[in-house]
Amino acid sequence: MNRYAIFLGCTVPVRAQHYELSARNVARALGVELVDIPGASCCGFPMKAVDAETALLIAARNIALASQMDLDVVTLCNSCTAMLSDAQVQLNVKEFRSKFKKLGMSYPREVKVRHFVRMLYEDIGIENIRKAVKKPLARLKIMAHYGCHYMRPSNLYGFDNAEMPHTLDELVRATGAESLEYADKKMCCGGSVLGIDEETAITMANHKLNIAHENGADGLVSICPFCTVMYEDNQRKAEARFGRHYGIPVLYYPQLLGLSLGIDGNGVGLKFNRIKPDAILDKIAT
Template identity: 50%
Template sequence: MTIRTRDLDPNFWREVAAEMEGEAISRCFACGTCTAGCPVREIESRYNPRRIIRMVLLGMREEVLNSDFIWLCSTCYTCYDRCPQGVRLTDVMTALKNIAVREGHVHPSFREQARLVLAHGRLYEVEDFDNRKREKMGLPPVRKAIEEVREVVDDPRAGGGGGGMRYAPFLGCTIPVRGQNYEIAARAVAGRLGIEFVDLEPFSCCGYPVKSTSAESALGMAARNLAVAAGEGLDICTLCSACTGVLTEAARELERHPEALERVNERLKEVDREYRPGVRVRHFSRVLYEDVGLEAIREGVIRDLGTLRFSVHYGCHYLRPREIYDGFDDPETPRTLDELVEAAGATAVDYEGKLDCCGGALLGVEEEVALRMAKAKLDHVTANEVDGLITICPFCTVMYEDNQRKIEQAFEVEYGLPVLYYPQLLGLAYGIGPKELGFRLNKVRPKALL
């Protein structure tokens, strides 16, 4: 590529730095740590984080904003956590995408995600049929919050824009429609352990799907959900790791930056809400690990799972970026989920590529790349002949279970690997029946396990 100085914009890096989440870019000294650890780069050579940063610093504005490679970031936060200079590269990528959207460059996948969120308040429309089905499963109805969501989200198509163990369960987009077995099992286990779930109907999408098109809209959506919980005096318990990351990061941002809080509350006035910082956001697995504790979990086990071996998928947003999780576990050498599996009486088995991303964020951008990323982990996990893969995030499960058959057909391989949500495993250890844990909804039937 020939670079002409007359085509460069020397202020481009400052424009990126001025974005809500694009700061610290000038500290990059091109060591390559980001590229070396990037799971997308391992699969797709077009995506090179170090190269993108250099292009920004050189002022190659048009080349960057018109490119397709800025949309390939899976937001796994590996580069964010490992950068020796503290460059928040995942946020830099978000800033680049936000700028691109304002100038009319929107990847079709993210345009469609924003359209769905604006149309339904979630990625998936929850119709009366879905609520009737949920009722038959013993699950509460999901209320639509479409008008409120529209007030706090910019439309990229326009080109710019408590205490104790008592929690409000936050279901997000995927669980009500595609992860009901996760919800069923989590509610069953929570009941056994004395965790009270108080359902708040006005919850909607966390904001993650629109963050790539407008970080400000994502912050507004997250703040609206936080305000719903704050209004009831409740902390939030999430089941989705991406929701956990977005809501935790938003709560931290609004607590530390009064100007952001003021800006968001101005927008929330349109829906008669206001957020006052103080809501804690915690993943259900963290609630189990910290609030309940490993010893108490062991005490409830009545079924011996000692012959079963499982590998654990931590995913990206459960522990990264580490700065928002106050030292809970180590994202480079995590142990909490392994210890939870062992507390249920099963054996946790390590494997190559344990920290790798599932590829879910790229499914609508580059399906082949996403499937190849998921395949790499399925290869590593099945090599150890384990009884199943344990997940704690609905979209990771979409990649490893829902798409398992597609991967088998595309790459002429065969896995037959059961994928269980951790609450399903713990529920079995507690003697809860498979039906009460939603196993009939698992795509790969764990017949031997049951």
């Protein structure tokens, strides 16, 4: 059985429990054990722009906790993945390691840090996922949104393709749904700019919502709570600002996968989706 330490970060356990719930239930269905990390904190990313070293030390502490549990780490948020991966690299740099040690922390063995979705792709694999699907979502048209820190920077991750990513599309197709090819797939959601300039951030989010609308997507699939904040929580703002009506549901990938594995709506937390995916459920049911 595959065992991993699950790093939740700040947003997921408080604001996106449906993401966490569906990830845990999908993991169980695929024979993956997720072990919680006692004492885990914020990943540190919010402090990176203020002081990179502070952010890296906060991140290093979190992966040290997983290291002490002798487990590799999976994360649910793209930015957590990037921050913890940065720290994992820094822990091999002598000066950083000595600062880390001065704080009384220990890192007994090197741990791998990966996004939960990357783990699904690499360790479970498309074939096994396809075999586990009980209810293929054959009629759905899904638009996969990767977010930035899932595969960029490529020198940090060495995974997927920074310009033309494909792994999430493959994972969407494994559920039986269609994964739409579309322009500007790697466009940023704008989440990092939201606190600095809302107008710019909403304009960025609107770009992809508009593409989803034009392509007749039944839903957008996200793998990061910040991207979901932009596309789901701020969809009304984008509609008001640009005089459009979208009404596009935004599902976390484990929610979509969970439905195809035969987990019911409660098991993937559908009632917590702000834009109700009723049309998706109708399509699946018929």
